[in-house]
Amino acid sequence: MRFPTGFLLGAATAAYQIEGAADEDGRGTSIWDTFSRTAGKVLHGDTGDIACDNYHRLGADLDLAAGIGLNSYRFSIAWPRIVPDGTGSVNQKGLDFYKRLVEGLHARGITPMATLYHWDLPQPLQDAGGWASRDTVERFCEYAQTVLEALGDAVPMWVTVNEPFCAGMVGHLEGRHAPGIRDLRSALAATHHLLLAHGHAVGIIHARGPGRQAGITLNLSDITPASAAEADHTASRLLDGYENRWYLDAVLRGSYPADMLGWYGQQVPFDFVRDGDLDVIAAASDFLGINYYETKVVAADPQEPYHHSRVIPATGRLTAGGLDVRPAALGRILRRVHSEYAPPPLYVTENGAAFHDYVDPGGDVKDLERVAYLNDHLGEVLAAIQDGVDLRGYIAWSLLDNFEWADGYSRRFGLVYVDYGTQARIPKASARWYQQLIAAQQG
Numbered sequence: 001m002r003f004p005t006g007f008l009l010g011a012a013t014a015a016y017q018i019e020g021a022a023d024e025d026g027r028g029t030s031i032w033d034t035f036s037r038t039a040g041k042v043l044h045g046d047t048g049d050i051a052c053d054n055y056h057r058l059g060a061d062l063d064l065a066a067g068i069g070l071n072s073y074r075f076s077i078a079w080p081r082i083v084p085d086g087t088g089s090v091n092q093k094g095l096d097f098y099k100r101l102v103e104g105l106h107a108r109g110i111t112p113m114a115t116l117y118h119w120d121l122p123q124p125l126q127d128a129g130g131w132a133s134r135d136t137v138e139r140f141c142e143y144a145q146t147v148l149e150a151l152g153d154a155v156p157m158w159v160t161v162n163e164p165f166c167a168g169m170v171g172h173l174e175g176r177h178a179p180g181i182r183d184l185r186s187a188l189a190a191t192h193h194l195l196l197a198h199g200h201a202v203g204i205i206h207a208r209g210p211g212r213q214a215g216i217t218l219n220l221s222d223i224t225p226a227s228a229a230e231a232d233h234t235a236s237r238l239l240d241g242y243e244n245r246w247y248l249d250a251v252l253r254g255s256y257p258a259d260m261l262g263w264y265g266q267q268v269p270f271d272f273v274r275d276g277d278l279d280v281i282a283a284a285s286d287f288l289g290i291n292y293y294e295t296k297v298v299a300a301d302p303q304e305p306y307h308h309s310r311v312i313p314a315t316g317r318l319t320a321g322g323l324d325v326r327p328a329a330l331g332r333i334l335r336r337v338h339s340e341y342a343p344p345p346l347y348v349t350e351n352g353a354a355f356h357d358y359v360d361p362g363g364d365v366k367d368l369e370r371v372a373y374l375n376d377h378l379g380e381v382l383a384a385i386q387d388g389v390d391l392r393g394y395i396a397w398s399l400l401d402n403f404e405w406a407d408g409y410s411r412r413f414g415l416v417y418v419d420y421g422t423q424a425r426i427p428k429a430s431a432r433w434y435q436q437l438i439a440a441q442q443g
């Protein structure tokens with residue numbers, strides 16, 4: 001597979017999932033600390049307290065990234081390391097950690113891509129209303145300003161907010177993620193404020209000087225009706241509105257989809273949306289990040305309270321998380337965004353899968369399912385580019401096995417295996433495969 005010159009081939013991580021050192025060097029508490037330390041919220045009671053201990057193993061982990069030959073590394077900055085109370089004093093030691101990270105990337109010839117918000121809201125801000133409260137947008141802008149002042153010169157690409165759907169809806173309607181709320185109005189308000197935070201951050205990033213690229217990352221699913229019945233079509237369209245169109249329309253068209261506004265409008269007031277907000281949300285970004293993991297086949301279900309729809313359990317090739325392996329769906333999503341939304345340049349900012357990886361008696365992790373997964377999805381990426389989609393990079397999730405949110409350490413997504421007992425790292429067969437693919441792009 002031959003990608004265009006300058007195409008990014010990278011890997012991603014996120015702060016809470018790998019760093020550990022939860023109480024060190026002045027880091028404050030985030031909603032994920034609180035959530036994971038609450039009994040029953042995360043599988044096996046796992047927390048990110050230690051995670052991959054990346055905070056203490058930074059240089060060695062960057063060497064692993066360089067060993068694979070990654071030309072891009074996407075990481076996130078932990079807000080509670082920078083502004084431990086969510087507002088007010090700045091923790092220099094937190095900034096220093098990310099300075100070392102960024103310098104370490106440059107020293108190894110890897111382009112940094114930093115995410116400002118990958119779900120670890122400082123707990124004191126949650127206590128004051130969290131993302132459901134508009135004040136949190138202002139606090140986020142203060143934090144973003146601080147980070148840009150410290151790192152803006154050294155980081156060319158900035159993801160403002162990672163997956164507002166997950167942070168907003170999975171955290172505030174489905175309750176499976178922090179802060180674990182189940183309330184439609186809170187969820188819609190939180191989502192709106194996350195999008196507003198994105199819009200303001202684009203301005204803050206651009207104000208730092210020319211050449212800084214800013215964009216949001218959306219997780220998009222391929223959603224299709226279970227049958228030709230009209231009720232299934234309606235259900236599928238609603239779920240597509242819930243997961244995909246709400247965000248695409250807001251960011252790329254400056255409006256929420258009319259059918260969804262009507263649907264939610266019957267259930268809750270939209271008093272949190274103010275004049276001009278959608279213009280801020282749709283402020284010109286330099287790129288759109290797409291995370292792809294899921295396909296959903298949807299049937300009508302009048303008993304389901306929010307979208308009267310039910311997802312039919314996946315069959316066929318499955319990941320360890322029970323998700324369908326459907327590479328063609330990634331191609332469909334890329335072409336859809338390209339043709340329906342006339343977006344800025346696209347990046348796949350995450351794509352990957354958990355499989356039941358194990359260390360064999362020879363000490364190897366032969367994750368051939370992941371090799372096939374990456375090969376097939378990258379093939380779709382290449383085909384989309386050949387069809388005219390302006391796609392500039394592919395960032396695999398993830399560099400390391402890590403804390404997979406509510407699934408704890410049970411789901412391994414890494415190119416590199418982590419033995420959590422010893423913190424030993426073992427590059428998997430997929431890391432070697434990726435390394436060869438990247439090496440083959442040169443020359």
Ligand code: FCB
Pocket residue numbers: 014017162163166219291293350397404405413
């Ligand atoms: C995405 C998250 C990322 C990771 C993958 C598997 O939704 O952005 O942090 O957990 O799923």
